[in-house]
């Protein structure tokens with residue numbers, strides 16, 4: 001009984017200290033401007049699509065598709081395409097794009113409708129010359145370029161994804177789906 005009581009008191013003390021520390025740090029830096037400044041991305045960045053970006057390589061397209069459809073390596077089910085894994089070499093869970101949270105597309109499970117439906121993208125947008133590869137690449141890299149107030153995630157300017165990963169997502173979106 002005594003042991004349990006001691007444990008409870010220790011736990012309470014730990015909790016009190018934790019909360020006390022949190023409150024102190026908030027009082028010591030009440031000005032959030034520094035944090036906001038650090039997070040500020042500046043104006044939309046224009047990118048040049050790297051040479052050889054768009055690929056017909058089935059592995060590259062499979063990676064683009066996987067990044068588009070999954071939130072992260074931990075939650076991802078099924079077969080990982082060649083070159084992608086659950087975790088990064090440093091052991092952290094690899095984060096993916098979860099683009100289906102906002103977009104519907106072929107094979108999407110519960111695709112969202114915050115962004116436009118990207119089903120039949122090739123036929124509707126590419127074959128009609130409404131869009132080209134560089135435009136799609138730029139839109140994923142920094143979607144603010146044609147819509148300052150976009151709700152879409154910014155992927156290259158923030159460093160969320162690399163140029164190669166954005167090329168692979170672009171290759172997937174503009175590809176012919178079966």
Ligand code: HEC
Pocket residue numbers: 068097098099100101102103114115116125131136139140143147149150151152153155169173
């Ligand atoms: C939070 C919602 C959201 C997420 C997440 C999101 N998008 Fe979008 N996306 C949008 C919206 C909204 C638009 C419409 C244009 C705009 O507002 O900028 C858009 C537009 C696009 C377009 C242009 C379609 C066209 O031809 O007009 C592409 C391509 C695209 N998104 C790809 C992606 C990819 C790839 C990802 C994942 C890395 C992604 N989006 C994640 C909301 C989102």
